[in-house]
Amino acid sequence: MIEPAESTYQVWYCKQCDQACKIHPPTVKPSCRCATPLPGLRPTTVTQMHTPQPKRLQALTDEEGRLRALARKGRRVRVTFEAEVAEAWISSSGSSGRRVQFIVTTPDGRRHVVDSGLPGLHIEAASDGEQE
Ligand SMILES: [Zn+2]
Missing domain, CATH: 2.30.30 (SH3 type barrels.)
Known part of the structure; x- marks a missing residue:
């Protein structure tokens, strides 16, 4: 069921800060914070592997546990x-x-x-x- 997915995108790195300032498709936010980014001429192709994490059972919080203990028909609250x-x-x-x-x-x-x-x-x- 769980298969790693792959996505490829192109990144232009800023010449001022070396951070990504333009990403296509824009799936990830650019990390460049320059007021006027200077994108390099050629983009770098980045392939990212996504391994979906198996859904973990959510731990019961104390509050939820307390409320669940009360959630009985007929219980006086x-x-x-x-x-x-x-x-x-x-x-x-x-x-x-x-x-x-x-x-x-x-x-x-x-x-x-x-x-x-x-x-x-x-x-x-x-x-x-x-x-x-
Ligand atoms: Zn920058």
């Missing part, structure tokens, strides 16, 4: 996250009565609707400092 209140209002619908609804913004900028009437949900002030 406490979900917490900190966010900033973007909007809040009071809704009153039918038998569920009045409750405060929030739209919060998480640090990644995404907004989430939080219904304070969700059973088991607990909303509290988060400290701004580096506590915990």
